[in-house]
Amino acid sequence: MAPTLAEPFADSSALTEFVINQGNGVKGLSEMGLKALPKQYIQPLEERLSMNKILDQEAIPIIDMSKWEDPQVAKSICDAASKWGFFQIVNHDVPVQVLENVKQATYRFFGLPAEEKNKYSKEHSPSNSVRFGTSFSPQAEKALEWKDYLSLFYVSDEEAFALWPPACRDQVLDYMKKSEVVIKQLLQVLMKGLNVTEIDQTKESLLMGSMRTNLNYYPICPDPELTVGVGRHSDVSTLTMLLQDEIGGLFVKGNEGDDDNWIHVRPIKGSLVINVGDALQILSNRRYRSVEHRVVANGSKNRISVPIFVNPSPSNMIGPLPELIASGEKPIYKQVLYSDYVKHFFSKAHDGKKTVEFAQL
Numbered sequence: 397m398a399p400t401l402a403e404p405f406a407d408s409s410a411l412t413e414f415v416i417n418q419g420n421g422v423k424g425l426s427e428m429g430l431k432a433l434p435k436q437y438i439q440p441l442e443e444r445l446s447m448n449k450i451l452d453q454e455a456i457p458i459i460d461m462s463k464w465e466d467p468q469v470a471k472s473i474c475d476a477a478s479k480w481g482f483f484q485i486v487n488h489d490v491p492v493q494v495l496e497n498v499k500q501a502t503y504r505f506f507g508l509p510a511e512e513k514n515k516y517s518k519e520h521s522p523s524n525s526v527r528f529g530t531s532f533s534p535q536a537e538k539a540l541e542w543k544d545y546l547s548l549f550y551v552s553d554e555e556a557f558a559l560w561p562p563a564c565r566d567q568v569l570d571y572m573k574k575s576e577v578v579i580k581q582l583l584q585v586l587m588k589g590l591n592v593t594e595i596d597q598t599k600e601s602l603l604m605g606s607m608r609t610n611l612n613y614y615p616i617c618p619d620p621e622l623t624v625g626v627g628r629h630s631d632v633s634t635l636t637m638l639l640q641d642e643i644g645g646l647f648v649k650g651n652e653g654d655d656d657n658w659i660h661v662r663p664i665k666g667s668l669v670i671n672v673g674d675a676l677q678i679l680s681n682r683r684y685r686s687v688e689h690r691v692v693a694n695g696s697k698n699r700i701s702v703p704i705f706v707n708p709s710p711s712n713m714i715g716p717l718p719e720l721i722a723s724g725e726k727p728i729y730k731q732v733l734y735s736d737y738v739k740h741f742f743s744k745a746h747d748g749k750k751t752v753e754f755a756q757l
């Protein structure tokens with residue numbers, strides 16, 4: 397029987413078939429004009445963000461990168477990475493046009509017919525470097541998240557030309573390359589803050605040995621209060637550089653003790669959001685902190701975001717940097733293989749900051 401609006405799916409497997417197997421995603425669900433949220437997306441109460449947990453008056457730091465080498469600016473970057481784990485940068489070296497182009501490319505990709513996008517799904521993609529999907533880890537989640545994504549792992553230009561979707565390939569490559577300059581500036585400053593002044597090849601591999609760019613699409617949701625765009629998590633990266641549009645909806649955990657308070661990351665035109673990931677928390681022996689964040693669903697507007705996850709190489713062992721231990725610090729983390737760490741992250745639903753326990757001594 398054809399889906400109707402009142403009872404669009406006969407059962408759970410019909411929804412899975414439409415959303416996951418046929419590649420319609422939540423965008424397809426949203427565009428059917430559903431009146432109610434399918435039950436698979438209803439999150440337990442404790443995973444939804446209630447208004448009384450939002451700190452309206454707070455904001456994460458905003459840092460002007462035009463004088464990034466100035467000791468004052470460098471200090472504000474290191475302070476933000478230790479205290480907040482999150483900040484926004486303005487006057488950085490990524491041209492506004494490059495950002496606009498990648499946003500357009502994101503809309504172009506998600507605007508393709510489901511059959512086209514589905515060529516890049518887990519079942520059909522010719523390579524693990526390219527993955528179109530929905531939610532976070534649908535096999536591992538009790539409740540699904542209201543998000544579709546395309547994930548692009550960078551191996552080489554040649555591979556990207558051969559495998560990435562032409563609808564967004566060139567714009568993502570350009571965004572990634574232009575961002576690298578800024579990422580290097582930030583990592584240099586952050587390392588100096590740990591008294592690590594030389595970034596040799598080994599260190600460069602640990603800090604930025606691999607990169608993954610995601611295109612995220614959060615379509616209009618029929619019942620946004622009942623679900624999430626992305627559940628509470630910290631990233632597994634060293635640093636994440638995120639481009640968001642003007643819609644808003646990203647919330648970061650406040651830095652006041654263990655309180656369950658959340659701060660909105662207000663969209664600023666031309667800015668990029670930077671956050672510390674678990675890998676940098678581990679490498680810095682928790683001097684820099686990866687902080688929980690989440691995305692709420694929106695009842696009236698589609699939202700996109702484009703994070704670049706700057707990661708160690710999958711084959712790197714990560715643990716507190718030898719320089720920190722040599723200066724007498726007690727290590728908090730053991731050495732773990734980065735690809736094992738990432739596998740652990742994806743083997744479970746989003747669960748706040750629990751992933752880092754994998755490396756705890």
Ligand SMILES: O=C(O)CCC(=O)C(=O)O
Nearest residue numbers: 612626640646691701703
């Ligand atoms: O869309 C956003 O603003 C954040 C997404 C996010 O946290 C992630 O992809 O890890």
Ligand SMILES: [Fe+2]
Nearest residue numbers: 629630631689
């Ligand atoms: Fe994230």
